[in-house]
Amino acid sequence: MRIHFKKNLAKVIFSILLLLIIGNNTLATVRSGFFVQPFFALFEDHDYHVMLFFEGHKEYEAVEAMIKTGSGTEPPLIRAILTRHDQTQIDYINNKELVKQLQKRGASRETYYTDIQYDWDLEKSRPEVFLRFRTINEELVEFNLYTAAKPVKKYGGLTEPGGHAKDSALPVMYRGKSTLASKKSSILIDGISYKIPYMVRVPIFFTGMKGYYTEEFLIGVIFAGEKDLRLIKTPPVLAEGEKWIYKSGDEEKEYMITEIQNNEIKIASKNEVIKAEMIDxxxxxxxxxxxxxxxxxxxxxxxxxxSLIFGKETAKEMEFSLSIDDNTSLVTGVLHKEKTADGIVLRLIPKEPGWAQERVVKTEIKIGDNEILIMTTVGEV
Structure with a gap:
């Protein structure tokens, strides 16, 4: 994020906020008014997730889709994802407005709108899902998933992403009920059928292919990106109803103080809530x-x-955890904070589970003349 200030930014960021508590819902005049939420992230709860791996294609190795069928999503919202052999991914979404929103967030991930034809029977004990769409290169993708067994909670829980998008995202995915694909499943690209490998093969008793069907799929993602913002308003005092307002292009984003209790502050924006406290x-x-x-x-x-504090020299290392609903501490690790000659660098370094360790999230804040550049990368140490 590049944030432009009319004031001297060094003073804006690093000056001390001289605050005195003067009531339960107001704090005294703010000297700098600086506040920023530094991470690119999103969270979605989907009703279904389906996926098939395959062999033999020159570029792709997997197709998956997240599906939302509940109230307010008519037609169903479908996000199809193509994974390349180099583990980069491309999103295809059947909702133009959502594509615009994602592109405005500054994510580096490829995201496109496409019409997605769908047919499914989700009421069967062994559900079936069929999808059909065209890529940005006009390739026709036909996805046909038949399940091998009834989805059960035993095969749900935290999901390892493998190497997918390892240089652009730290995903936290939690499944409700899951099962494997059956050997009736197929994947075709431009009319050519590609082989789906076996996942489990016990002759006579059970065969499961390398593909998945999940009911209730929760996904939170921290992703790489960069975005330009202009700070156009800061609170004159820390009081309920006061706002920080940022502008990016034609879009404005507000962070409003919604609650103050003693030294505890709650700040809210669209689809975000920040809990903070005053410390020195x-x-x-x-x-x-x-x-x-x-x-x-x-x-x-x-x-x-x-707590994470941007201003004066404070703890250089702190613990962090990532949670989804009541499923707490799904990913844990340490956050390193380092002051540099021209700003500050934050590094989220996952420790558990092991697969997350390669997905270090680096957020670099550089301060120049009347601007701040905040850039997030994933995978760097």
């Missing part, structure tokens, strides 16, 4: 929650111990 005159971020656009009761949350 500084705003310390305790939790950042990203809400599902489909159900605001569901959330993907970041927690920091001790």
């Amino acid at each position: 005159g500084e705003i310390g971020i305790k939790e950042i929650a990203f809400l599902s656009p489909f159900n605001q009761e569901r959330l993907f949350s970041f927690n920091f111990t001790p």
Whole structure:
């Protein structure tokens, strides 16, 4: 994010916020008014997730889709994903407005609109899902998934992403009920059928192909990106109803103080809620929650111990955890904070589970003349 200020930014960021508590819902005049939510992230709760791996194609190795069929999603919202051999991914979504929103967030991931034809029987004990769409290169993808058994909770839980999008995202995926694909399943690209490998093969008793069907699929993602913002308003005081307002192109984004209790502050934006506290005159971020656009009761949350403070020299290392709803500490690790000659660098370094260790999230904040550049990459140490 590049944030332009009319004031001297060094003073804006690093000056001390001299605050005195003067009531339960107002804090005294703010000297700098600086506040920023530094991470690119999103959270979605989907009703279904389907996936097939295949062999023999010159570019692709997997097709998957997340499906939302509930209230307010008519026709169903479908996000299809093609995975290349180099583990990069391309999103194809059947909702133009959602594609625009994702592109405005500054994500580096390829995302396109496409019409997706669908047919399914989700009421069967062994559900079936069929999808058909064209890529940006006019390739026709035909996805036909038959399940090998009834989906059960035993095969749900936290999902390892493998190497998919390892240089652009840290995904936290949680499945409700899952099962494998049956050997009736198929994947065709431009009319050519590609082989789906076996996952489990016990002759006579059970055969499961390398493909999945899931009911209730929750996904929170921290992703790489960069975005230009202009700060056009800061609160004159920290009080309920006061706002930070940022502008990016024609879009404005507000962060409003919705609650103050003693030194505890709650700040909200669209699909985001930040819990903070005042520590020695500084705003310390305790939790950042990203809400599902489909159900605001569901959330993907970041927690920091001790609180994350951008200003004066504070703890250089703190613990962090990533949670989805009541499934707490799904990913845990440490956050390193380092002051540099021209700003600050944050590194989220996952420790558990093991697969997350290669997906270090680096957020670099550089301060220049009347601007801040915040750039997020994934995979770098």
